[in-house]
Amino acid sequence: SQKIEQNSEALNIQEGKTATLTCNYTNYSPAYLQWYRQDPGRGPVFLLLIRENEKEKRKERLKVTFDTTLKQSLFHITASQPADSATYLCALVRVGGNNRLAFGKGNQVVVIP
Amino acid sequence: DAGITQSPRHKVTETGTPVTLRCHQTENHRYMYWYRQDPGHGLRLIHYSYGVKDTDKGEVSDGYSVSRSKTEDFLLTLESATSSQTSVYFCAISESEGTDHYEQYFGPGTRLTVT
Numbered sequence: 021s022q023k024i025e026q027n028s029e030a031l032n033i034q035e036g037k038t039a040t041l042t043c044n045y046t047n048y049s050p051a052y053l054q055w056y057r058q059d060p061g062r063g064p065v066f067l068l069l070i071r072e073n074e075k076e077k078r079k080e081r082l083k084v085t086f087d088t089t090l091k092q093s094l095f096h097i098t099a100s101q102p103a104d105s106a107t108y109l110c111a112l113v114r115v116g117g118n119n120r121l122a123f124g125k126g127n128q129v130v131v132i133p
Numbered sequence: 134d135a136g137i138t139q140s141p142r143h144k145v146t147e148t149g150t151p152v153t154l155r156c157h158q159t160e161n162h163r164y165m166y167w168y169r170q171d172p173g174h175g176l177r178l179i180h181y182s183y184g185v186k187d188t189d190k191g192e193v194s195d196g197y198s199v200s201r202s203k204t205e206d207f208l209l210t211l212e213s214a215t216s217s218q219t220s221v222y223f224c225a226i227s228e229s230e231g232t233d234h235y236e237q238y239f240g241p242g243t244r245l246t247v248t
Binding site for chain 1: 166175176178181183191227235237239
C-alpha cells in the first residue's frame with residue numbers, strides 16, 4: 021500500500037539552529053513533492069514544491085531536497101525562529117490526476133527561544 | 134486564506150441529524166476538495182470536484198455526499214451524522230490551467246462535533 025511517513029515526535033530546537041524534517045514514501049512515483057505549514061486551528065499553507073528532476077529547492081530560510089532513489093525528502097529551516105513553530109506536512113500527487121494530493125501526518129516543530 | 138470561506142466554522146449536532154457544510158471560493162479555481170483531519174490520521178480526502186457537477190470519491194467517502202452546482206460552491210453533506218464524523222473539516226481549491234504545480238489552498242476549517 022502507499023504510505024507517506026513523517027516523524028510523529030515533535031522536534032524541539034533551539035532558536036538559530038537548523039531544523040530538519042524527513043518525509044519518506046513507499047509505493048509512489050511522484051513527479052513532485054510539496055511541503056505545507058499548518059498552525060493550530062488553521063488550514064495548511066503551501067510552502068514549496070520540488071520536482072523529481074530537482075535535487076534541491078530553496079525559498080528564503082527554507083530548503084527542500086528530493087531523493088527519488090531513497091524515496092525521501094528533507095525539509096530544512098535554517099536560522100530557526102520561534103515564529104517557525106508549527107506542524108509541517110509533506111504531500112505527494114496521487115496517481116489518477118485531478119490534482120489530488122496525499123498528505124503525511126505532519127511533524128511538529130517547536131523552536132525554543 | 135486565498136479567497137476561501139467555510140461555513141459554519143463550528144457546529145455541534147446530534148447523532149442521526151443531517152449536516153451540510155459549505156465551501157465558497159472567489160478564485161474561480163476548477164478543483165475543490167473536502168478533507169477531514171483527525172489526530173493520528175492526518176488529512177484524509179473525502180470527496181473532490183473537478184468541475185461543476187463533476188465529483189468523485191476520496192479515500193474516506195462513506196457517509197458523506199457532495200454537490201457542486203456552481204464553480205464557487207462545494208457542499209459536503211453528512212446524511213445522518215455519527216460520532217465517528219466528529220472532526221475538523223477543511224475545504225481546499227486548486228487550479229490546473231497554465232500550471233503543473235498542483236498546490237492546494239485551504240480554507241479555515243469547520244470544527245464539527247456530533248454528540
